[in-house]
Amino acid sequence: MLASKLSSFEHLLTVHTLALCIALAIFFYAVPFLVRINLVDQAGRHPPPGPFLRCACLGKHSELLLDHWAKRFGPLFSVWMGNQLVVVISDPRVAQDLLVENGAIFSSRKPYFIKNQVILHHRAITAAPYNDVWRHHRKLAVRFLSENAVQGYTDSIEYEVLTLLRSLHIESHSCASPINPALFAVRFTLNNMLKITFGIRTSSLSDSLLHRIQGWVVEFDEIAGGLSNAVDFIKPLQYLPSRTRTRGMKLNADMTEVFGGMIQEMQRRIENAEYVPDCLIKTLLETPEEEKLEFEDILMLAVAFAFGGVHSIAGIIQWFLALMAMHPTIAAAAHAEVDRVVGRERLPTITDEMNMPYVRAIIKEVQRLHAPFWIPTPHFSTADFAYQGMFIPKATVVVLNCWTIHHNEERYPDPFAFKPHRYLGDNLSNSASSKLADPRKRDHWIFGAGRRICPGLVLAERELWLAISGLIWAYTFHQVPEEPIALEKYEAASGRTPLPFMMRLIPRREEARQLLETEKGMVGESICGA
Numbered sequence: 001m002l003a004s005k006l007s008s009f010e011h012l013l014t015v016h017t018l019a020l021c022i023a024l025a026i027f028f029y030a031v032p033f034l035v036r037i038n039l040v041d042q043a044g045r046h047p048p049p050g051p052f053l054r055c056a057c058l059g060k061h062s063e064l065l066l067d068h069w070a071k072r073f074g075p076l077f078s079v080w081m082g083n084q085l086v087v088v089i090s091d092p093r094v095a096q097d098l099l100v101e102n103g104a105i106f107s108s109r110k111p112y113f114i115k116n117q118v119i120l121h122h123r124a125i126t127a128a129p130y131n132d133v134w135r136h137h138r139k140l141a142v143r144f145l146s147e148n149a150v151q152g153y154t155d156s157i158e159y160e161v162l163t164l165l166r167s168l169h170i171e172s173h174s175c176a177s178p179i180n181p182a183l184f185a186v187r188f189t190l191n192n193m194l195k196i197t198f199g200i201r202t203s204s205l206s207d208s209l210l211h212r213i214q215g216w217v218v219e220f221d222e223i224a225g226g227l228s229n230a231v232d233f234i235k236p237l238q239y240l241p242s243r244t245r246t247r248g249m250k251l252n253a254d255m256t257e258v259f260g261g262m263i264q265e266m267q268r269r270i271e272n273a274e275y276v277p278d279c280l281i282k283t284l285l286e287t288p289e290e291e292k293l294e295f296e297d298i299l300m301l302a303v304a305f306a307f308g309g310v311h312s313i314a315g316i317i318q319w320f321l322a323l324m325a326m327h328p329t330i331a332a333a334a335h336a337e338v339d340r341v342v343g344r345e346r347l348p349t350i351t352d353e354m355n356m357p358y359v360r361a362i363i364k365e366v367q368r369l370h371a372p373f374w375i376p377t378p379h380f381s382t383a384d385f386a387y388q389g390m391f392i393p394k395a396t397v398v399v400l401n402c403w404t405i406h407h408n409e410e411r412y413p414d415p416f417a418f419k420p421h422r423y424l425g426d427n428l429s430n431s432a433s434s435k436l437a438d439p440r441k442r443d444h445w446i447f448g449a450g451r452r453i454c455p456g457l458v459l460a461e462r463e464l465w466l467a468i469s470g471l472i473w474a475y476t477f478h479q480v481p482e483e484p485i486a487l488e489k490y491e492a493a494s495g496r497t498p499l500p501f502m503m504r505l506i507p508r509r510e511e512a513r514q515l516l517e518t519e520k521g522m523v524g525e526s527i528c529g530a
Protein backbone atom coordinates (compact mmCIF):
# COMPACT_ATOMS: atom_id res chain seq x y z
CA MET A 1 0.00 0.00 0.00
CA LEU A 2 2.74 2.44 1.10
CA ALA A 3 4.87 1.41 -1.88
CA SER A 4 2.05 2.10 -4.30
CA LYS A 5 1.38 5.54 -2.68
CA LEU A 6 5.10 6.39 -3.01
CA SER A 7 5.15 5.34 -6.62
CA SER A 8 2.11 7.50 -7.52
CA PHE A 9 3.73 10.40 -5.58
CA GLU A 10 6.93 9.94 -7.58
CA HIS A 11 4.86 9.81 -10.75
CA LEU A 12 3.12 13.06 -9.81
CA LEU A 13 6.48 14.63 -9.04
CA THR A 14 7.84 13.55 -12.41
CA VAL A 15 4.80 14.95 -14.23
CA HIS A 16 5.07 18.25 -12.34
CA THR A 17 8.79 18.49 -12.94
CA LEU A 18 8.28 17.84 -16.62
CA ALA A 19 5.50 20.44 -16.81
CA LEU A 20 7.71 22.94 -14.97
CA CYS A 21 10.61 22.27 -17.34
CA ILE A 22 8.37 22.74 -20.38
CA ALA A 23 6.92 25.95 -18.89
CA LEU A 24 10.45 27.25 -18.18
CA ALA A 25 11.60 26.33 -21.68
CA ILE A 26 8.62 28.11 -23.23
CA PHE A 27 9.20 31.07 -20.92
CA PHE A 28 12.88 31.41 -21.82
CA TYR A 29 12.14 30.85 -25.49
CA ALA A 30 9.31 33.36 -25.44
CA VAL A 31 10.99 36.05 -23.32
CA PRO A 32 13.03 37.45 -26.20
CA PHE A 33 9.75 37.85 -28.06
CA LEU A 34 8.14 39.70 -25.17
CA VAL A 35 10.73 42.28 -24.21
CA ARG A 36 12.63 44.83 -26.25
CA ILE A 37 15.79 43.78 -28.05
CA ASN A 38 18.93 45.49 -26.92
CA LEU A 39 20.15 46.64 -30.34
CA VAL A 40 23.38 48.59 -30.48
CA ASP A 41 25.36 50.02 -33.40
CA GLN A 42 29.14 49.99 -33.83
CA ALA A 43 29.49 53.25 -31.92
CA GLY A 44 27.53 51.83 -28.98
CA ARG A 45 24.36 53.81 -29.70
CA HIS A 46 20.95 52.35 -28.81
CA PRO A 47 17.55 52.96 -30.41
CA PRO A 48 15.48 55.74 -28.84
CA PRO A 49 14.09 54.83 -25.40
CA GLY A 50 10.68 53.23 -25.06
CA PRO A 51 8.52 50.65 -23.29
CA PHE A 52 10.29 47.52 -22.01
CA LEU A 53 7.65 45.10 -23.25
CA ARG A 54 6.90 44.49 -26.90
CA CYS A 55 3.35 45.01 -28.19
CA ALA A 56 1.19 42.94 -30.47
CA CYS A 57 -1.11 45.86 -31.25
CA LEU A 58 -1.76 49.31 -29.86
CA GLY A 59 -5.52 49.02 -29.37
CA LYS A 60 -8.39 51.11 -30.68
CA HIS A 61 -7.17 54.58 -29.81
CA SER A 62 -3.52 54.06 -30.51
CA GLU A 63 -2.92 57.82 -30.69
CA LEU A 64 -3.63 58.08 -26.94
CA LEU A 65 -1.15 55.34 -26.11
CA LEU A 66 1.51 56.99 -28.31
CA ASP A 67 0.80 60.28 -26.54
CA HIS A 68 1.23 58.60 -23.15
CA TRP A 69 4.59 57.15 -24.20
CA ALA A 70 5.71 60.44 -25.78
CA LYS A 71 5.16 62.14 -22.41
CA ARG A 72 7.12 59.38 -20.67
CA PHE A 73 9.97 58.74 -23.12
CA GLY A 74 10.30 62.01 -25.02
CA PRO A 75 9.97 63.41 -28.55
CA LEU A 76 11.64 60.43 -30.19
CA PHE A 77 10.86 57.06 -28.66
CA SER A 78 10.75 53.54 -29.95
CA VAL A 79 8.47 50.59 -29.39
CA TRP A 80 8.75 47.00 -30.57
CA MET A 81 5.62 45.76 -32.32
CA GLY A 82 6.38 42.04 -32.36
CA ASN A 83 9.68 41.81 -34.26
CA GLN A 84 9.32 45.26 -35.83
CA LEU A 85 11.05 48.30 -34.35
CA VAL A 86 8.83 51.37 -34.62
CA VAL A 87 10.25 54.83 -33.98
CA VAL A 88 7.73 57.53 -33.07
CA ILE A 89 8.30 61.23 -33.76
CA SER A 90 6.35 63.61 -31.52
CA ASP A 91 8.13 66.91 -32.23
CA PRO A 92 8.17 69.13 -35.35
CA ARG A 93 11.94 69.65 -35.27
CA VAL A 94 12.62 65.92 -35.15
CA ALA A 95 10.06 65.38 -37.93
CA GLN A 96 11.89 67.92 -40.07
CA ASP A 97 15.33 66.42 -39.31
CA LEU A 98 14.32 62.85 -40.12
CA LEU A 99 11.49 62.93 -42.65
CA VAL A 100 12.47 66.07 -44.57
CA GLU A 101 16.24 66.64 -44.22
CA ASN A 102 16.97 62.93 -44.37
CA GLY A 103 14.17 62.00 -46.74
CA ALA A 104 16.54 59.85 -48.79
CA ILE A 105 16.59 57.39 -45.86
CA PHE A 106 13.11 57.79 -44.33
CA SER A 107 10.77 57.69 -47.32
CA SER A 108 10.00 54.07 -48.00
CA ARG A 109 7.02 51.92 -46.94
CA LYS A 110 7.04 48.62 -45.08
CA PRO A 111 5.49 45.85 -47.19
CA TYR A 112 2.61 45.31 -44.74
CA PHE A 113 1.02 42.02 -45.66
CA ILE A 114 -2.72 42.72 -45.74
CA LYS A 115 -2.64 46.39 -46.69
CA ASN A 116 0.25 46.69 -49.11
CA GLN A 117 0.53 43.15 -50.47
CA VAL A 118 -2.94 41.57 -50.46
CA ILE A 119 -5.08 44.68 -51.06
CA LEU A 120 -2.87 47.18 -52.90
CA HIS A 121 -0.37 44.81 -54.55
CA HIS A 122 2.51 47.16 -53.63
CA ARG A 123 1.01 49.85 -55.86
CA ALA A 124 -1.36 52.82 -55.48
CA ILE A 125 1.65 55.10 -54.77
CA THR A 126 1.10 54.86 -51.04
CA ALA A 127 2.06 51.17 -50.88
CA ALA A 128 5.09 51.41 -53.16
CA PRO A 129 8.60 51.26 -51.68
CA TYR A 130 10.79 54.30 -52.29
CA ASN A 131 12.11 53.55 -55.78
CA ASP A 132 11.87 54.59 -59.44
CA VAL A 133 8.44 53.01 -59.90
CA TRP A 134 7.09 55.11 -57.00
CA ARG A 135 8.79 58.23 -58.46
CA HIS A 136 7.17 57.62 -61.84
CA HIS A 137 3.68 57.07 -60.42
CA ARG A 138 3.90 59.97 -58.03
CA LYS A 139 5.01 62.26 -60.85
CA LEU A 140 1.96 61.21 -62.87
CA ALA A 141 -0.36 61.83 -59.91
CA VAL A 142 1.22 65.21 -59.15
CA ARG A 143 0.53 66.34 -62.73
CA PHE A 144 -3.16 65.93 -61.97
CA LEU A 145 -2.95 67.46 -58.51
CA SER A 146 -0.68 70.49 -59.09
CA GLU A 147 -1.74 74.13 -58.44
CA ASN A 148 -2.39 74.55 -62.16
CA ALA A 149 -4.41 71.38 -62.45
CA VAL A 150 -6.47 72.29 -59.38
CA GLN A 151 -7.15 75.74 -60.85
CA GLY A 152 -8.64 73.93 -63.84
CA TYR A 153 -10.97 71.88 -61.58
CA THR A 154 -12.33 74.91 -59.72
CA ASP A 155 -15.51 75.45 -61.77
CA SER A 156 -16.34 71.80 -61.43
CA ILE A 157 -15.77 71.86 -57.65
CA GLU A 158 -18.02 74.92 -57.40
CA TYR A 159 -20.74 72.94 -59.19
CA GLU A 160 -20.35 70.15 -56.66
CA VAL A 161 -20.60 72.67 -53.81
CA LEU A 162 -23.92 73.81 -55.22
CA THR A 163 -25.03 70.19 -55.47
CA LEU A 164 -23.99 69.62 -51.85
CA LEU A 165 -25.87 72.68 -50.59
CA ARG A 166 -28.99 71.86 -52.58
CA SER A 167 -29.10 68.19 -51.75
CA LEU A 168 -28.84 68.99 -48.03
CA HIS A 169 -31.77 71.36 -48.49
CA ILE A 170 -33.92 68.96 -50.47
CA GLU A 171 -33.23 65.81 -48.47
CA SER A 172 -34.07 67.61 -45.23
CA HIS A 173 -37.46 68.55 -46.75
CA SER A 174 -36.56 72.20 -47.20
CA CYS A 175 -34.63 71.98 -43.94
CA ALA A 176 -37.70 71.02 -41.90
CA SER A 177 -36.13 67.74 -40.73
CA PRO A 178 -32.81 67.06 -39.05
CA ILE A 179 -30.21 65.46 -41.26
CA ASN A 180 -27.05 63.35 -41.00
CA PRO A 181 -24.61 65.12 -43.34
CA ALA A 182 -22.13 62.24 -43.75
CA LEU A 183 -23.22 60.79 -47.10
CA PHE A 184 -23.67 64.26 -48.60
CA ALA A 185 -20.09 65.16 -47.73
CA VAL A 186 -18.78 61.86 -49.12
CA ARG A 187 -20.70 62.33 -52.36
CA PHE A 188 -19.26 65.85 -52.75
CA THR A 189 -15.66 64.64 -52.46
CA LEU A 190 -16.26 61.44 -54.44
CA ASN A 191 -17.74 63.39 -57.34
CA ASN A 192 -14.69 65.64 -57.40
CA MET A 193 -12.38 62.60 -57.46
CA LEU A 194 -14.43 60.70 -60.04
CA LYS A 195 -14.40 63.67 -62.39
CA ILE A 196 -10.64 64.03 -62.13
CA THR A 197 -10.00 60.32 -62.46
CA PHE A 198 -12.72 59.03 -64.81
CA GLY A 199 -14.49 62.17 -66.04
CA ILE A 200 -17.78 61.03 -64.46
CA ARG A 201 -19.84 61.77 -61.33
CA THR A 202 -22.51 60.00 -59.32
CA SER A 203 -26.03 60.98 -60.31
CA SER A 204 -27.63 60.86 -56.86
CA LEU A 205 -27.21 59.96 -53.22
CA SER A 206 -28.45 56.49 -53.99
CA ASP A 207 -25.95 55.87 -56.79
CA SER A 208 -24.57 52.36 -56.30
CA LEU A 209 -21.00 53.51 -57.01
CA LEU A 210 -21.17 55.89 -54.05
CA HIS A 211 -22.27 53.11 -51.71
CA ARG A 212 -19.79 50.62 -53.11
CA ILE A 213 -16.81 52.92 -52.63
CA GLN A 214 -18.11 53.89 -49.18
CA GLY A 215 -18.11 50.17 -48.35
CA TRP A 216 -14.52 49.71 -49.59
CA VAL A 217 -13.21 52.43 -47.33
CA VAL A 218 -14.91 50.98 -44.26
CA GLU A 219 -13.59 47.51 -45.14
CA PHE A 220 -10.07 48.87 -45.76
CA ASP A 221 -10.08 50.59 -42.36
CA GLU A 222 -11.19 47.42 -40.63
CA ILE A 223 -8.75 44.96 -42.14
CA ALA A 224 -5.67 46.88 -43.25
CA GLY A 225 -4.40 47.22 -39.68
CA GLY A 226 -2.80 50.31 -38.19
CA LEU A 227 0.84 49.99 -37.36
CA SER A 228 0.91 46.23 -37.48
CA ASN A 229 -1.03 43.03 -37.96
CA ALA A 230 0.06 39.73 -36.34
CA VAL A 231 0.80 38.40 -39.85
CA ASP A 232 3.46 41.06 -40.26
CA PHE A 233 5.65 39.68 -37.53
CA ILE A 234 4.70 36.00 -37.50
CA LYS A 235 5.56 35.39 -41.14
CA PRO A 236 4.40 31.73 -41.37
CA LEU A 237 0.85 33.04 -40.77
CA GLN A 238 1.08 34.61 -44.23
CA TYR A 239 1.01 31.15 -45.78
CA LEU A 240 -2.13 30.08 -43.93
CA PRO A 241 -5.65 30.94 -45.04
CA SER A 242 -7.28 33.52 -42.79
CA ARG A 243 -10.51 35.49 -42.71
CA THR A 244 -8.69 38.82 -42.93
CA ARG A 245 -6.70 37.66 -45.91
CA THR A 246 -9.87 36.42 -47.66
CA ARG A 247 -11.53 39.76 -46.99
CA GLY A 248 -8.45 41.58 -48.34
CA MET A 249 -8.48 39.50 -51.51
CA LYS A 250 -12.19 40.14 -51.94
CA LEU A 251 -11.67 43.87 -51.53
CA ASN A 252 -8.97 43.81 -54.20
CA ALA A 253 -11.25 41.76 -56.48
CA ASP A 254 -14.16 44.20 -55.94
CA MET A 255 -12.00 47.20 -56.78
CA THR A 256 -10.65 45.42 -59.84
CA GLU A 257 -14.15 44.54 -60.99
CA VAL A 258 -15.56 48.06 -60.58
CA PHE A 259 -12.64 50.33 -61.50
CA GLY A 260 -11.15 47.75 -63.87
CA GLY A 261 -14.49 47.54 -65.70
CA MET A 262 -14.64 51.32 -65.96
CA ILE A 263 -11.10 51.46 -67.34
CA GLN A 264 -11.82 48.74 -69.91
CA GLU A 265 -14.97 50.53 -71.00
CA MET A 266 -12.99 53.73 -71.46
CA GLN A 267 -10.37 51.85 -73.48
CA ARG A 268 -13.14 50.50 -75.70
CA ARG A 269 -14.56 53.98 -76.25
CA ILE A 270 -11.14 55.38 -77.12
CA GLU A 271 -10.57 52.57 -79.62
CA ASN A 272 -13.98 53.23 -81.21
CA ALA A 273 -13.24 56.96 -81.37
CA GLU A 274 -16.24 57.66 -79.07
CA TYR A 275 -16.29 60.72 -76.80
CA VAL A 276 -14.28 60.36 -73.58
CA PRO A 277 -13.93 63.38 -71.26
CA ASP A 278 -10.40 64.50 -70.36
CA CYS A 279 -9.31 62.77 -67.16
CA LEU A 280 -6.43 60.95 -65.47
CA ILE A 281 -7.34 57.50 -66.80
CA LYS A 282 -7.79 58.73 -70.38
CA THR A 283 -4.33 60.31 -70.26
CA LEU A 284 -2.82 57.09 -68.92
CA LEU A 285 -4.55 54.97 -71.56
CA GLU A 286 -3.37 57.26 -74.34
CA THR A 287 0.22 57.30 -73.16
CA PRO A 288 2.60 56.03 -75.85
CA GLU A 289 3.10 52.26 -75.66
CA GLU A 290 6.73 52.45 -74.45
CA GLU A 291 5.77 54.59 -71.42
CA LYS A 292 2.43 52.93 -70.73
CA LEU A 293 1.67 51.72 -67.22
CA GLU A 294 0.52 48.18 -66.62
CA PHE A 295 -3.26 47.76 -66.35
CA GLU A 296 -3.01 47.11 -62.61
CA ASP A 297 -0.95 50.26 -62.07
CA ILE A 298 -3.60 52.35 -63.78
CA LEU A 299 -6.26 50.65 -61.68
CA MET A 300 -4.38 51.26 -58.44
CA LEU A 301 -3.77 54.92 -59.26
CA ALA A 302 -7.55 55.30 -59.47
CA VAL A 303 -7.83 53.48 -56.12
CA ALA A 304 -5.22 55.82 -54.59
CA PHE A 305 -7.26 58.84 -55.60
CA ALA A 306 -10.50 57.31 -54.31
CA PHE A 307 -8.99 56.18 -50.98
CA GLY A 308 -6.80 59.24 -50.43
CA GLY A 309 -9.09 61.98 -51.54
CA VAL A 310 -12.62 61.12 -50.49
CA HIS A 311 -13.14 60.24 -46.83
CA SER A 312 -10.33 62.46 -45.56
CA ILE A 313 -11.92 65.63 -46.94
CA ALA A 314 -15.47 64.43 -46.22
CA GLY A 315 -14.44 63.75 -42.62
CA ILE A 316 -13.20 67.32 -42.13
CA ILE A 317 -16.47 68.68 -43.56
CA GLN A 318 -18.41 66.56 -41.06
CA TRP A 319 -16.28 67.71 -38.13
CA PHE A 320 -16.73 71.30 -39.30
CA LEU A 321 -20.52 70.97 -39.36
CA ALA A 322 -20.63 69.35 -35.93
CA LEU A 323 -18.35 72.01 -34.45
CA MET A 324 -20.37 74.86 -35.95
CA ALA A 325 -23.56 73.49 -34.43
CA MET A 326 -21.83 73.34 -31.05
CA HIS A 327 -20.15 76.76 -31.21
CA PRO A 328 -22.79 79.30 -32.27
CA THR A 329 -20.58 82.30 -31.39
CA ILE A 330 -17.85 81.11 -33.74
CA ALA A 331 -20.44 80.37 -36.44
CA ALA A 332 -21.87 83.89 -36.01
CA ALA A 333 -18.42 85.45 -36.49
CA ALA A 334 -17.94 83.37 -39.66
CA HIS A 335 -21.35 84.47 -40.94
CA ALA A 336 -20.47 88.10 -40.31
CA GLU A 337 -17.24 87.72 -42.27
CA VAL A 338 -18.89 86.04 -45.24
CA ASP A 339 -21.60 88.72 -45.34
CA ARG A 340 -19.02 91.50 -45.22
CA VAL A 341 -16.76 90.07 -47.93
CA VAL A 342 -19.12 88.15 -50.23
CA GLY A 343 -22.54 89.69 -49.68
CA ARG A 344 -25.86 88.06 -50.47
CA GLU A 345 -25.89 87.70 -54.21
CA ARG A 346 -23.41 84.91 -54.82
CA LEU A 347 -21.51 82.05 -53.19
CA PRO A 348 -17.91 82.60 -52.04
CA THR A 349 -15.25 81.87 -54.65
CA ILE A 350 -11.55 81.28 -54.48
CA THR A 351 -10.84 85.00 -54.98
CA ASP A 352 -12.50 85.69 -51.61
CA GLU A 353 -10.22 83.35 -49.71
CA MET A 354 -7.48 85.76 -48.68
CA ASN A 355 -10.09 88.33 -47.60
CA MET A 356 -11.72 85.90 -45.18
CA PRO A 357 -9.06 85.14 -42.54
CA TYR A 358 -11.58 83.97 -39.96
CA VAL A 359 -13.09 81.27 -42.17
CA ARG A 360 -9.57 80.19 -43.16
CA ALA A 361 -8.68 80.02 -39.48
CA ILE A 362 -11.75 77.87 -38.78
CA ILE A 363 -10.67 75.38 -41.45
CA LYS A 364 -7.13 75.13 -40.08
CA GLU A 365 -8.43 74.70 -36.53
CA VAL A 366 -10.78 71.89 -37.59
CA GLN A 367 -7.84 70.22 -39.33
CA ARG A 368 -5.64 70.54 -36.25
CA LEU A 369 -8.23 69.32 -33.79
CA HIS A 370 -9.62 66.55 -35.99
CA ALA A 371 -6.87 65.35 -38.30
CA PRO A 372 -8.28 62.57 -40.48
CA PHE A 373 -5.27 60.37 -39.65
CA TRP A 374 -3.82 60.65 -36.17
CA ILE A 375 -1.16 58.22 -37.33
CA PRO A 376 -0.37 59.15 -40.93
CA THR A 377 0.84 56.36 -43.24
CA PRO A 378 4.08 55.16 -41.59
CA HIS A 379 7.42 55.70 -43.32
CA PHE A 380 10.13 53.00 -43.43
CA SER A 381 13.90 53.52 -43.23
CA THR A 382 16.24 52.13 -45.87
CA ALA A 383 19.63 52.57 -44.11
CA ASP A 384 21.09 52.67 -40.60
CA PHE A 385 20.99 56.18 -39.16
CA ALA A 386 22.38 57.91 -36.09
CA TYR A 387 20.43 60.79 -34.60
CA GLN A 388 21.28 62.76 -31.45
CA GLY A 389 23.23 59.84 -30.02
CA MET A 390 20.52 57.32 -30.88
CA PHE A 391 20.54 54.48 -33.38
CA ILE A 392 17.75 54.02 -35.92
CA PRO A 393 18.48 50.80 -37.80
CA LYS A 394 17.61 50.10 -41.42
CA ALA A 395 14.05 48.71 -41.84
CA THR A 396 12.59 50.70 -38.94
CA VAL A 397 8.98 51.86 -39.22
CA VAL A 398 8.83 55.62 -38.59
CA VAL A 399 5.62 57.18 -37.37
CA LEU A 400 4.63 60.82 -37.14
CA ASN A 401 2.67 61.24 -33.92
CA CYS A 402 0.22 63.89 -35.08
CA TRP A 403 -1.93 63.68 -31.95
CA THR A 404 0.88 64.75 -29.62
CA ILE A 405 2.21 67.41 -32.00
CA HIS A 406 -1.29 68.86 -32.47
CA HIS A 407 -1.93 68.96 -28.72
CA ASN A 408 1.31 70.61 -27.72
CA GLU A 409 0.43 73.14 -25.02
CA GLU A 410 3.18 75.61 -25.98
CA ARG A 411 2.44 75.69 -29.69
CA TYR A 412 -1.35 75.55 -29.28
CA PRO A 413 -2.35 76.89 -25.83
CA ASP A 414 -5.50 75.20 -24.49
CA PRO A 415 -4.97 72.51 -27.15
CA PHE A 416 -8.20 70.57 -26.65
CA ALA A 417 -10.39 73.63 -27.22
CA PHE A 418 -11.77 74.67 -30.61
CA LYS A 419 -10.24 78.12 -31.00
CA PRO A 420 -9.97 79.35 -34.59
CA HIS A 421 -8.47 82.62 -33.31
CA ARG A 422 -5.14 80.90 -32.85
CA TYR A 423 -4.73 80.82 -36.65
CA LEU A 424 -5.57 84.48 -37.29
CA GLY A 425 -2.49 86.04 -38.83
CA ASP A 426 -1.48 82.79 -40.50
CA ASN A 427 -1.80 83.76 -44.16
CA LEU A 428 -0.14 80.70 -45.62
CA SER A 429 -1.84 77.92 -47.50
CA ASN A 430 -1.40 74.40 -46.06
CA SER A 431 0.97 73.74 -48.90
CA ALA A 432 3.14 76.85 -48.25
CA SER A 433 3.07 76.17 -44.51
CA SER A 434 4.40 72.64 -45.04
CA LYS A 435 7.49 74.15 -46.66
CA LEU A 436 8.36 76.58 -43.83
CA ALA A 437 12.01 76.48 -42.84
CA ASP A 438 11.04 76.48 -39.15
CA PRO A 439 8.80 73.42 -38.70
CA ARG A 440 7.55 74.68 -35.32
CA LYS A 441 5.69 77.45 -37.16
CA ARG A 442 3.90 75.03 -39.46
CA ASP A 443 0.09 75.20 -39.20
CA HIS A 444 -0.36 71.46 -38.60
CA TRP A 445 0.79 68.05 -39.87
CA ILE A 446 -2.34 66.39 -41.26
CA PHE A 447 -0.78 65.85 -44.68
CA GLY A 448 2.35 64.10 -43.38
CA ALA A 449 5.87 65.26 -44.15
CA GLY A 450 8.85 64.83 -46.43
CA ARG A 451 8.99 63.17 -49.82
CA ARG A 452 5.82 61.15 -49.20
CA ILE A 453 3.79 64.18 -48.13
CA CYS A 454 0.23 63.98 -49.43
CA PRO A 455 0.29 64.94 -53.12
CA GLY A 456 -3.42 65.85 -52.89
CA LEU A 457 -3.07 68.70 -50.40
CA VAL A 458 -3.65 71.55 -52.87
CA LEU A 459 -6.80 69.87 -54.13
CA ALA A 460 -7.93 69.11 -50.58
CA GLU A 461 -7.43 72.75 -49.60
CA ARG A 462 -9.44 73.97 -52.59
CA GLU A 463 -12.31 71.58 -51.97
CA LEU A 464 -12.42 72.42 -48.28
CA TRP A 465 -12.36 76.16 -48.86
CA LEU A 466 -15.17 76.12 -51.42
CA ALA A 467 -17.36 73.65 -49.50
CA ILE A 468 -16.94 75.20 -46.05
CA SER A 469 -17.25 78.84 -47.13
CA GLY A 470 -20.31 77.81 -49.20
CA LEU A 471 -21.92 76.08 -46.21
CA ILE A 472 -21.29 79.15 -44.06
CA TRP A 473 -22.80 81.41 -46.73
CA ALA A 474 -25.92 79.28 -47.10
CA TYR A 475 -26.79 77.93 -43.66
CA THR A 476 -27.00 78.41 -39.95
CA PHE A 477 -26.09 75.26 -38.02
CA HIS A 478 -28.12 73.77 -35.17
CA GLN A 479 -27.99 70.81 -32.85
CA VAL A 480 -31.09 68.68 -32.45
CA PRO A 481 -31.93 69.05 -28.72
CA GLU A 482 -33.05 65.43 -28.37
CA GLU A 483 -29.88 64.13 -30.04
CA PRO A 484 -26.91 66.18 -28.78
CA ILE A 485 -23.72 65.77 -30.80
CA ALA A 486 -20.93 63.91 -28.96
CA LEU A 487 -17.58 65.02 -30.28
CA GLU A 488 -15.35 63.10 -27.92
CA LYS A 489 -16.03 59.79 -29.66
CA TYR A 490 -15.17 59.12 -33.28
CA GLU A 491 -15.36 56.53 -36.06
CA ALA A 492 -12.41 54.29 -36.84
CA ALA A 493 -9.07 54.19 -35.14
CA SER A 494 -7.89 57.11 -37.22
CA GLY A 495 -10.43 59.62 -35.93
CA ARG A 496 -11.47 60.39 -39.47
CA THR A 497 -15.12 61.19 -38.82
CA PRO A 498 -17.32 61.95 -35.83
CA LEU A 499 -19.82 59.28 -34.84
CA PRO A 500 -22.97 59.58 -36.98
CA PHE A 501 -24.89 62.65 -35.81
CA MET A 502 -28.03 64.57 -36.72
CA MET A 503 -28.21 68.33 -37.13
CA ARG A 504 -30.49 70.97 -38.52
CA LEU A 505 -29.46 73.34 -41.32
CA ILE A 506 -31.50 76.50 -41.89
CA PRO A 507 -31.02 78.69 -45.00
CA ARG A 508 -29.66 82.01 -43.81
CA ARG A 509 -31.58 84.40 -45.99
CA GLU A 510 -34.12 84.60 -48.75
CA GLU A 511 -31.29 84.79 -51.32
CA ALA A 512 -29.85 81.53 -49.99
CA ARG A 513 -33.25 79.85 -50.04
CA GLN A 514 -33.79 80.91 -53.65
CA LEU A 515 -30.41 79.56 -54.69
CA LEU A 516 -31.08 76.27 -52.92
CA GLU A 517 -34.49 75.86 -54.47
CA THR A 518 -33.78 76.82 -58.07
CA GLU A 519 -32.90 74.09 -60.56
CA LYS A 520 -30.92 76.51 -62.74
CA GLY A 521 -27.51 75.18 -63.62
CA MET A 522 -28.12 71.71 -62.23
CA VAL A 523 -28.25 69.91 -65.56
CA GLY A 524 -28.35 66.12 -65.24
CA GLU A 525 -28.64 66.25 -61.47
CA SER A 526 -31.06 63.94 -59.75
CA ILE A 527 -30.56 64.80 -56.14
CA CYS A 528 -33.12 62.49 -54.65
CA GLY A 529 -32.22 59.56 -56.80
CA ALA A 530 -35.39 59.78 -58.82
Ligand code: HEM
Pocket residue numbers: 124125126127138141145304305306308309310312313316372373376377378379446447448449450451452453454455456457459460
Ligand atom coordinates in the same frame (compact mmCIF):
# COMPACT_ATOMS: atom_id res chain seq x y z
C1 HEM B 1 -7.86 66.41 -46.08
C2 HEM B 1 -7.50 65.61 -47.01
C3 HEM B 1 -6.30 64.70 -46.98
C4 HEM B 1 -5.52 64.32 -45.93
C5 HEM B 1 -5.65 64.72 -44.47
C6 HEM B 1 -4.48 63.45 -46.46
C7 HEM B 1 -3.48 62.90 -45.70
C8 HEM B 1 -2.46 62.13 -46.22
C9 HEM B 1 -1.36 61.63 -45.46
C10 HEM B 1 -1.14 61.87 -43.97
C11 HEM B 1 -0.57 60.92 -46.29
C12 HEM B 1 0.73 60.20 -45.91
C13 HEM B 1 1.86 61.20 -45.97
C14 HEM B 1 3.20 60.65 -45.53
O1 HEM B 1 3.49 59.49 -45.80
O2 HEM B 1 3.96 61.40 -44.89
C15 HEM B 1 -1.16 60.97 -47.59
C16 HEM B 1 -0.65 60.33 -48.70
C17 HEM B 1 -1.29 60.30 -49.91
N1 HEM B 1 -2.43 61.01 -50.24
FE1 HEM B 1 -3.52 62.23 -49.08
N2 HEM B 1 -4.68 63.30 -47.80
C18 HEM B 1 -5.78 64.06 -48.17
C19 HEM B 1 -6.27 64.22 -49.43
C20 HEM B 1 -5.80 63.58 -50.55
C21 HEM B 1 -6.29 63.79 -51.87
C22 HEM B 1 -7.35 64.81 -52.29
C23 HEM B 1 -5.60 62.93 -52.67
C24 HEM B 1 -5.75 62.81 -54.15
C25 HEM B 1 -6.06 62.37 -54.95
C26 HEM B 1 -4.67 62.19 -51.85
C27 HEM B 1 -3.81 61.21 -52.29
C28 HEM B 1 -2.75 60.70 -51.55
C29 HEM B 1 -1.76 59.76 -52.07
C30 HEM B 1 -1.73 59.17 -53.47
C31 HEM B 1 -0.85 59.52 -51.04
C32 HEM B 1 0.38 58.61 -51.06
C33 HEM B 1 1.64 59.44 -51.27
C34 HEM B 1 2.93 58.62 -51.29
O3 HEM B 1 2.99 57.57 -50.65
O4 HEM B 1 3.88 59.06 -51.95
N3 HEM B 1 -4.81 62.61 -50.55
N4 HEM B 1 -2.32 61.73 -47.53
